[in-house]
Amino acid sequence: MKTDLDGLTALVTGGASGIGLATARLLSTRGARVAVLDLDPGAVPAPLLGLTADVTDDHSVRSAVERAAGEFGGIDILVNNAGIGAAGTVADNPDEQWHRVLDVNVLGIVRTTRAALPHLRVSDRASVVNTCSIAATAGLPQRALYSASKGAVLSLTLAMAADHVREGIRVNCVNPGTVDTPWVGRLLDAADDPAAERAALCGRQPTGRLVTAEEVAEAIGYLASPAADSTTGTALAVDGGMAGLRPRPQRQP
Known part of the structure; x- marks a missing residue:
């Protein structure tokens, strides 16, 4: 088992389920002490430290970050994973929903990073990883608002990397394709034909x-x-080949 994170401390937002929980568990098994910030961290398993925080509330974020730093003696790794989705074209989502999604997906990163920066600046292994999306670089139907928020996350990642590289803080993001998470499960459940919708989502990723x-x-x-340590300002696609592959359609038997 890799233990390359021994002695490091990590903070993961939106870490009570899906990508966030998988990440928190991975960092912990590799030796890091990990705090999870979430609206409802009650089910977060030990040895993860679950802390209640709302990334749309600056006071809530600052309080949780300071508690994590106090428990661990600092913060070396910040994973900005908290996010929400939205379906629809530009004609479908009201202003209130635009404000809500951007507040969580973009300003949530701003608030959490801003609160963690004093601790990251004194770490000799400081790293920030933002959860972006393939929606930032590919035009996906019925995802106008979500895509706009993730496009902002990609640009924000690059700007943060430039701003803090001389402080020894690396900033990168991951661009997942469609991930089998509870949110995607809820979208599928709400579809007229969940099986057909799942098949369509799988089919647009070259891995199938x-x-x-x-x-x-x-x-x-x-x-x-x-x-x-030499990687900063990078977007790493984990998308089943969506970003770069254009395979020919499979021949029907």
């Missing part, structure tokens, strides 16, 4: 299947680790 949360966690774990 959904990405797993654990696969995304492995990519985050690499970017957060000392093995990636």
